[in-house]
Amino acid sequence: MSGAAGFAQTPSEDDAPIGRFGFGLFYEAEGGPGLELDIYTHDLFGRGVEAEASFSTTQRARHGRIAASSALASGWDIGFAISGSQSDRRGVSFEYKAFGAEVTLGRQISPDLRFSTRLRQLHSRISHVNTDQPVLVDEGATGWQVDRSIGYALSYRSPQSAYDGYSRFLAGFSQDLSGFGGDRKYLVSRAYLTLRHGLMDGWLRTRAELEVAGLHMQSGSSRISERFHLGDYMRGFRHYGAGPRDTTAAGNDAMGGNFVAVARLDAEVPLTRAPDNRLFGGAFVDVGSAWGLDDARAAGGGVVDDQRRWRAVAGVNLGWDTGMGRLNLTLADAVVKRDGDKVMNVNVSFSTRF
Numbered sequence: 001m002s003g004a005a006g007f008a009q010t011p012s013e014d015d016a017p018i019g020r021f022g023f024g025l026f027y028e029a030e031g032g033p034g035l036e037l038d039i040y041t042h043d044l045f046g047r048g049v050e051a052e053a054s055f056s057t058t059q060r061a062r063h064g065r066i067a068a069s070s071a072l073a074s075g076w077d078i079g080f081a082i083s084g085s086q087s088d089r090r091g092v093s094f095e096y097k098a099f100g101a102e103v104t105l106g107r108q109i110s111p112d113l114r115f116s117t118r119l120r121q122l123h124s125r126i127s128h129v130n131t132d133q134p135v136l137v138d139e140g141a142t143g144w145q146v147d148r149s150i151g152y153a154l155s156y157r158s159p160q161s162a163y164d165g166y167s168r169f170l171a172g173f174s175q176d177l178s179g180f181g182g183d184r185k186y187l188v189s190r191a192y193l194t195l196r197h198g199l200m201d202g203w204l205r206t207r208a209e210l211e212v213a214g215l216h217m218q219s220g221s222s223r224i225s226e227r228f229h230l231g232d233y234m235r236g237f238r239h240y241g242a243g244p245r246d247t248t249a250a251g252n253d254a255m256g257g258n259f260v261a262v263a264r265l266d267a268e269v270p271l272t273r274a275p276d277n278r279l280f281g282g283a284f285v286d287v288g289s290a291w292g293l294d295d296a297r298a299a300g301g302g303v304v305d306d307q308r309r310w311r312a313v314a315g316v317n318l319g320w321d322t323g324m325g326r327l328n329l330t331l332a333d334a335v336v337k338r339d340g341d342k343v344m345n346v347n348v349s350f351s352t353r354f
Contacts, residue, residue, distance in 0.1 A: 018043045022325075024349030034058035036349070044068070050079075061087035061239070069104070079104040092240050093131035093251030094140060096225055098124035100147075114155045120176070122147040124225055132299045133249035139223045147184040151176030164198035166205055185219040186226070209264040216258075221294035227256030231344070234262055234286040236313035236332035241342035243290040244306040249299035252340050257306065262288030268317065280319035287312045287336075312336035325350055 019041030025033065040052040051068040062085070069079030084099040100123060106116025124147065129140035153174035161167035171193050179185040190213040197206050211233060215222055230242040243254045268282035293306040315332035330347040337343070 022350065024347065060092070061085070076105055076107040079106075093129060093133070093249075093253050094126050094136060094224075095128040096124070096126055098122060098225070100124075106153075112157055112159065114157075115152070117152045118150070118176075120147075120149045120151070121182075122149075126223065126225065131249050131251035131253065133246045133251065133253065133255075134297045134299065135221070135246075135255065135293070135295050135304075136224065136249075136253065138295075142183075142223075145184055145223075146182040147178050148180045148182035149176045149178040150180065161198065164202035166196055166198040166202055168196050170194040170196075179218065184226070185217070186222065187216045187218065188226075189214050189216075203269060205268045207264075207266040210262075211264075212259075212261045214259045217294055222258055224253075224256055227258055227293075228260035228290050229254065229256045230260070230262070230288055230290045230311060233260055233290075234264075234288050234311065234313055235284065235315060235330065235347070236286065236334045236343055236345065237311070238342040238344050241344070242311055242337065244293055244296075244304050245338075245340050246298045246304050247340060248302055254340070254342070255293065255304065255306075257290035258292035258294065259308075260288065260290045262286065266317075268319070278321040280317070280321070282317040282319070283315070284317065285312065285314050309338060310336065311338070311341070 019039070021040075022036075022038045024036040034057060036054070036056040038052070038054040040050075042048075042050045044051045047070075049068055049070045051066075053064075053066045055064045056062070063083070064085075065081060065083040067079060067081035069077050071077045081102045081104075082100070083102075085096065086098075087096045100121055102118055102120040104116055104118040106114060109115050123144055125144045126136075126140045126142070129136050131137070151174060153172065155172040156170065158169040171191075173189075173191045175187065175189045177187050190211075192209065192211045194210075195208045198204065199206065213228055215226060215228070224240075228243075229239055231237040231239040234242075240254050240256075243256050245252060245254045264284065264286045266282060266284045268280055271279040271281050287310060289308045289310045291306055291308040293304060296304040296306050298304045311334065313332050313334050315330060318329045320327045328347075328349045330349075332343075332345055332347070334341060334343050
């Protein structure tokens with residue numbers, strides 16, 4: 001966060017950072033510690049090329065992504081990304097591997113509105129399924145699957161408030177259509193709204209976010225790797241930690257949902273005024289649900305409860321601007337959860353700019 005009165009001064013153009021570096025440490029109640037790394041620059045080799053590399057790992061999963069984009073003379077910009085993921089059976093009843101590539105083409109329609117299109121190909125496999133959950137068993141039997149999709153995105157960013165340097169409104173909508181000779185055929189839609197507002201001359205910073213998404217299969221049933229998982233949208237839950245769950249099956253895995261809706265509320269205030277060594281305190285509340293399965297068969301001939309069941313998480317943040325970067329500690333508690341949900345109570349992260 002930058003530029004708000006009482007928080008941080010806006011750097012001059014000559015001193016403006018050209019990139020950032022961040023790493024995060026977190027702890028899962030059952031999965032143990034994890035690490036996240038991210039590096040970004042908008043001026044690679046001094047040629048105006050934006051580039052980003054990210055990597056995350058836990059005891060059971062690893063994910064990496066490298067992306068770069070550059071402006072074209074026509075006013076458009078072009079980007080390319082490659083990614084890979086791998087997870088083993090620690091904490092879940094299957095293994096997952098995926099790798100893919102994506103090409104994007106976008107431009108600013110106006111100073112506040114951006115449009116982009118993308119082409120993506122993803123190869124993925126669910127294997128070594130160690131459960132009697134019939135849907136997961138069937139998904140594991142399909143072997144490697146090819147997913148080819150074309151999509152578009154619209155995003156809006158209002159001008160940042162000149163009064164407090166923080167307040168603004170952001171919104172976005174995207175759709176991806178999969179098919180085109182691949183094995184997977186579906187339409188996925190996503191939308192988000194974000195409202196940031198500073199109070200008391202920017203001393204109190206608030207943020208409200210709403211995010212919704214839906215997956216509509218045009219052929220066959222969705223897979224666990226395609227469905228939405230609350231741990232990706234809400235603090236306080238593991239990735240496969242919450243959502244529709246077959247409680248009668250060995251492994252008791254959360255299966256994800258074809259739909260997700262999440263609201264997040266945050267507030268933050270400075271705890272000290274020292275310009276080069278500031279402490280910040282905050283609180284947050286997340287409320288959300290993931291629901292809906294194309295195939296709701298349960299082990300033993302029953303049916304998985306895939307109805308909309310709300311979860312809620314409350315927590316506190318403590319931030320420290322060290323002069324080298326910002327160190328954050330997040331403590332979260334799932335105040336509304338369901339039997340079998342897997343939580344992630346502690347998260348530590350650090351980020352800096354260069």
